[in-house]
Amino acid sequence: MSGLPATRSVPLLDLRPIHGPLRDEILAALTRVVDSQRFILGEDVALLEQELAAYCGVAHAIVCGSGSDSLFLALLAAGIGPGDRVVTTPFTFFATAGAIVRAGAKPVFVDIDPLTYNMDPARLEDVGRRTPGIQAVMPIHLYGGAADMDPITAIARRHGWRVLGDAAQAIGAEYKGRSVATLSDIDCFSFFPTKNLGAMGEGGLLTTADADLARRLAALRVHGMAVRYYHDDVGINSRLDTLQAAVLRIKLRHLDEWTEARQANARRYAELLGPGTPQVSLPVVAGYQTRHVFNQFVVRSPHRDALREHLRAHGVGSEIYYPLPLHRQVCFRDLGYKEGDFPVSEQAAREVLALPVFPGLAAGDIDYIAGLLQEFRG
Numbered sequence: 178m179s180g181l182p183a184t185r186s187v188p189l190l191d192l193r194p195i196h197g198p199l200r201d202e203i204l205a206a207l208t209r210v211v212d213s214q215r216f217i218l219g220e221d222v223a224l225l226e227q228e229l230a231a232y233c234g235v236a237h238a239i240v241c242g243s244g245s246d247s248l249f250l251a252l253l254a255a256g257i258g259p260g261d262r263v264v265t266t267p268f269t270f271f272a273t274a275g276a277i278v279r280a281g282a283k284p285v286f287v288d289i290d291p292l293t294y295n296m297d298p299a300r301l302e303d304v305g306r307r308t309p310g311i312q313a314v315m316p317i318h319l320y321g322g323a324a325d326m327d328p329i330t331a332i333a334r335r336h337g338w339r340v341l342g343d344a345a346q347a348i349g350a351e352y353k354g355r356s357v358a359t360l361s362d363i364d365c366f367s368f369f370p371t372k373n374l375g376a377m378g379e380g381g382l383l384t385t386a387d388a389d390l391a392r393r394l395a396a397l398r399v400h401g402m403a404v405r406y407y408h409d410d411v412g413i414n415s416r417l418d419t420l421q422a423a424v425l426r427i428k429l430r431h432l433d434e435w436t437e438a439r440q441a442n443a444r445r446y447a448e449l450l451g452p453g454t455p456q457v458s459l460p461v462v463a464g465y466q467t468r469h470v471f472n473q474f475v476v477r478s479p480h481r482d483a484l485r486e487h488l489r490a491h492g493v494g495s496e497i498y499y500p501l502p503l504h505r506q507v508c509f510r511d512l513g514y515k516e517g518d519f520p521v522s523e524q525a526a527r528e529v530l531a532l533p534v535f536p537g538l539a540a541g542d543i544d545y546i547a548g549l550l551q552e553f554r555g
């Protein structure tokens with residue numbers, strides 16, 4: 178522990194540097210909504226949708242109740258239902274596969290690329306050739322870096338599958354210079370407070386270039402009702418409330434500045450750790466990930482649990498996203514997968530560790546964490 182400064186306390190995520198400077202502006206906007214007595218959808222929601230469409234460079238932005246609902250609504254709008262299969266990866270937040278099951282369809286897993294943790298197109302090709310009944314593919318842009326969408330989309334087009342993107346962690350990210358909101362038939366986002374654009378509660382977003390899908394999504398989030406009390410489809414109740422929209426409109430104006438702060442933090446880690454710290458592998462940004470937004474900064478180590486304990490003992494928060502791949506979850510036992518089926522995902526689940534990267538993290542905190550990583554001896 179020699180040259181290290183006195184123990185600090187660095188949480189994995191601290192929202193105070195984000196919300197502190199906006200406190201008065203946010204409270205004024207909330208007061209305005211309270212005084213308006215309009216709490217569901219409303220003008221702030223309509224304006225937020227316009228502003229998000231402009232930010233994402235996409236024709237249609239439809240907000241909803243959560244990121245999980247956005248995935249479910251995308252599947253419904255794409256006509257996915259009982260008897261269908263949908264391909265995704267087992268190395269993602271539960272909601273991706275949960276939405277597929279909720280829609281009555283069956284998840285089919287393919288393994289990930291070991292460097293980006295995203296869907297491996299070569300394995301998708303393979304599964305597509307062997308598996309009948311696939312109707313859609315759901316790639317994830319994990320941790321804020323885009324999946325390799327060109328080959329994934331080419332395979333999907335060849336088979337006639339829909340492409341539905343889980344971009345919950347990736348608002349603002351780009352693939353070969355294109356926004357992740359424009360890469361799929363429908364792209365899905367989350368406003369959960371830990372995401373790069375977080376609400377003060379739940380919220381989600383769907384983007385699409387297709388006017389017909391946009392109309393269906395807007396109806397499906399209000400029980401399939403296009404005309405009041407006339408229902409063409411059975412949808413769900415998944416509206417965004419006006420208070421969240423008011424908060425998100427203010428925060429959206431700062432999103433790029435926060436993304437740049439995340440990127441600068443990631444660069445500082447890389448400069449301090451570089452190749453001289455063989456005990457941890459740093460995140461790899463692929464050439465096609467032209468804008469990685471670092472919702473998470475994830476390192477890996479074969480001695481991950483000891484590393485996490487070392488950090489914890491020195492006041493540094495970290496998290497494992499995700500410790501158990503989805504094919505090993507109890508609720509998916511019936512899918513018939515077993516340990517060893519997705520070795521890349523399984524190894525990632527044993528080795529990954531997310532470190533603090535939030536906007537407002539002090540440079541000194543990164544120096545401190547880098548020092549702890551350097552002195553770590555598995």
Ligand SMILES: *Cc1c(COP(=O)(O)O)cnc(C)c1O
Nearest residue numbers: 243244245270272345346367369
């Ligand atoms: C957060 C997240 C979701 C779900 O979003 P909620 O808003 O929490 O429902 C889905 N997929 C991924 C990859 C996520 O990170």
